[in-house]
Amino acid sequence: MPAIVIDDLAKSYGELTAVDGVSLEVGEGEFFGILGPNGAGKTTLLEMVEGLRRPDRGNATVLGLPVWPRNADLLPRVGVQLQASAFFERLTAREQLRTFASLYSVPHTAADEWLERVGLLDKADTRVEDLSGGQGQRLSIACALVHDPEVVFLDEPTAALDPQARRNLWDLLSGLNDSGRTVVLTTHYMDEAEVLCDRVAIMDGGRVLQVDSPAALVRTLDAPARITVAPGAVAVEEARGMVGVDDAHESVDGVVLTTRSPGRVLALLAERDRLDGVRVQAGTLEDVFLDLTGRAYRA
Amino acid sequence: MSARGSGRSAFVALSLAIFKGFLRDKGAVFFSLVFPLMFLVLFGGVFSDQDQxxxxxxxxxxxxxxxxxxxxxxxxxxxxxxxxxxxxxxxxxxxxxxxxxxxxxxxxxxxxxxxxxxxxxxxxxxxxxxxxxxxxxxxxxxxxxxxGREPTYSFKAERVEDESLTAIQFVTPGLLGWAVAMSAAFGAAATLQGWRQSKLLRRLQLSPVRTSTMVAARIAVTVAVALIQMTIFLGLGAAAFGLTLTGSWWMAVPVLVVGTLCFMSIGLLAGAIAKTTEGAVNMANFFVLPMAFLSGSFFPLDTAPGWLRAVSNLLPLKHLNQAMLDVMVRGEGPASALVPIAILGGFAVVVTLVAARLFRWDTT
The missing domain is CATH 3.40.190.10 (Periplasmic binding protein-like II)
Structure with a gap:
């Protein structure tokens, strides 16, 4: 039985259609990503599935139970992290987590364990207002998980974090579904979805455009690889004449060769001893997005 | 754990969280405790000489x-x-x-x-x-x-607790009423707005805690703060300025509790209307401060013109002050507070209903 079933959900705010008929299934223990640019409707979709917003149309079940209206039997089995830092003002990290533990009738020891697990033990007595962005996100994730829910929703947990903090958080997130827990995460970072998610739904304009594993999405696209060599290593004209090269152009990094047979092109470059500063980039989700929407991705 | 047990642990946890948040909010502590006490010391000190x-x-x-x-x-x-x-x-x-x-x-x-x-x-x-x-x-x-004859007429003077109470007797109940009104209204307004801004309200909606438990915890903390205010006011008034309470002063406790509910509802209204935390606190101030002047918190209204006294009768703070004055220092019986309690309770119900109609879970 799938953990989450979404059937034709739709929601409008006045003239604006935020979510326009979305149907999805998320399997038990799956790490599922909803990927899309800002304003794609990710958060509205998530909030309807969490049971925070009433859909205009369609319905959703989590663990076989309808999410609307508010279902007191379902809530203890679900964990949520909302986009903003939803904290009690002026409490310390430990007090914050213990308060949430009590709301779910979970002992304080569980709160202290999670404090350690998200690496905030040395910040236990720091007030939430004084935590850094990354620390705040860790605490907020711990608050979502302190009662050991079967399903957890994370709404853009790495938004507004610097790259270093983002990568640190990935280590924590990637282990969340190890024990069979289902994780649903929204993000506007392509690389994040690629690293963390078993399957990704690409969303834009309130609709789901494609659902599959990141690798399969890139594969089906048959996106060309890009090979970049150091400036001056090869002339643009010469590159265009090489067998297997579809196109070549100059960029700030050097000369970029677009190809569908990167192996052969690399061999040719090696033959001519032109591999200085070579960089190979395979097709990415970004290319998938471009292909699906016909426009560049704006995070 | 039984549903009842979990409800209680959630209530205790929420109350503690709110109370700690209050104690650590220097601004809130200042405006609900220190600021009114400054007025008490000022008025108590300035007027004590004049009367005696x-x-x-x-x-x-x-x-x-x-x-x-x-x-x-x-x-x-x-x-x-x-x-x-x-x-x-x-x-x-x-x-x-x-x-x-x-x-x-x-x-x-x-x-x-x-x-x-x-x-x-x-x-x-x-x-x-x-x-x-x-x-x-x-x-x-x-x-x-x-x-060797006694005079036919003699004269004996007996004091009656009259309208012209000594200054400290008059200012303590009024200032206490103002202090309680202010902290109840600000507390409710700031909590509602703050929790909505941070989406904590939404987050709690997705926890198994009932809305009634959340409301009860907020009320419990505000009432506790009001009773702390009362203890400090009466303690300082008695110790430093010779405040003497009359017989049924304990009746001020239920008066204060209902008054707290009444001003919490005003704070809820401010919190429901305003779009930011600052806006909510300012609006609560806008309701409470003029009311304090018109309700005899700072000076008696006995000599005010009739129309002004008529206006003040429409204000809940007037009835809160009046009831506390009556039972705490004028020696009135407990029954004298029943009508003001009913009026304050009525205000609380009506204003809460209006606030509930205007209530939104989100700022957007």
Whole structure:
């Protein structure tokens, strides 16, 4: 039985259609990503599935139970992290987590364990207002998980974090579904979805455009690889004449060769001893997005 | 764990979280405790002199009348006059002229001569009237002693707790009412707005905690803060400024609780209307501060024009202050607070219903 079933959900705010008929299934223990640019409707979709917003149309079940209206039997089995830092003002990290533990009738020891697990033990007595962005996100994730829910929703947990903090958080997130827990995460970072998610739904304009594993999405696209060599290593004209090269152009990094047979092109470059500063980039989700929407991705 | 048990642990956890948040909010603590106490100290200090001030009297040389006052009369004399003695009439007159003393008396034969200025007409009148009354009383006592007959009429003064309470008696209930109103309204407004801004309200909606438990925790903390305010006010008033409570002062506790609910509802309304936390607190201030002036928190309304008193009757703070004044210092029975409690409760219900209609879970 799938953990989450979404059937034709739709929601409008006045003239604006935020979510326009979305149907999805998320399997038990799956790490599922909803990927899309800002304003794609990710958060509205998530909030309807969490049971925070009433859909205009369609319905959703989590663990076989309808999410609307508010279902007191379902809530203890679900964990949520909302986009903003939803904290009690002026409490310390430990007090914050213990308060949430009590709301779910979970002992304080569980709160202290999670404090350690998200690496905030040395910040236990720091007030939430004084935590850094990354620390705040860790605490907020711990608050979502302190009662050991079967399903957890994370709404853009790495938004507004610097790259270093983002990568640190990935280590924590990637282990969340190890024990069979289902994780649903929204993000506007392509690389994040690629690293963390078993399957990704690409969303834009309130609709789901494609659902599959990141690798399969890139594969089906048959996106060309890009090979970049150091400036001056090869002339643009010469590159265009090489067998297997579809196109070549100059960029700030050097000369970029677009190809569908990167192996052969690399061999040719090696033959001519032109591999200085070579960089190979395979097709990415970004290319998938471009292909699906016909426009560049704006995070 | 049973649903009831989990409800209780959630209630305790939420109450503790809110209370800690309050204690650590320097601004909130200042405005609900320190700021009103500053007014109490100010008013208590400024006005305490005025009420208890006696007439400063200088007795020049030997004045038999004063020395030989009959029993009972001498007490009354001591209550009216603050007596110092002097042998130098010129010096005494100079003191009266400069206003350092109110009156100088000397005895010339059987005649009591009082020297005073007309600058302070009230004190001059008191002095004149009182001294001649003491002369009469002494005469009567002497005649009675000589004739062996008791006088037909006698006079006995008994104090009644009247409208003109001493300053501290008046300002303590009013300032306490204002302090409670302010912290209840601000607390409710800031919590509602703050929790909505941070999406904590949404987050709690997705926890198994009932809305009624959340509301109960917020009420419990606000009522606790109000009772702390009351304890500090009454403690300081009694210890430093001679505040004396009358019989059924304990009735102020239920009055305060209902008053707290009433002003929480006003705070909820402000929190429901405003779009930011600052806006909510400002709006609560906008409701409460003018109300404090019009409800006798800072000065009595007894001498205010009739239309102003009519307006003040529409304000809940007026009824809160009135009820506390009645039971705490005017010696009224517990029943006197029932009508104000009903009025405050009615306000609370109506305003809460309006706030509930305007309530939104999100800012957007």
């Amino acid at each position: 001030s006696k007439v400063d009297l200088i007795q020049v040389g030997e004045v038999r009348l004063v020395d030989d006052l009959p029993d009972g009369v001498d007490d009354a004399f001591a209550q009216t006059f603050d007596v110092t003695t002097s042998d130098d009439l010129d010096d005494a007159l100079e003191q009266v002229r400069k206003g350092d003393a109110d009156v100088a008396i000397e005895q010339r034969g059987d005649e009591l001569v009082a020297h005073y200025t007309q600058t302070e007409q009230v004190k001059a009148a008191i002095t004149q009237g009182t001294l001649s009354a003491f002369v009469d009383a002494t005469n009567v006592a002497q005649l009675a002693a000589e004739s």
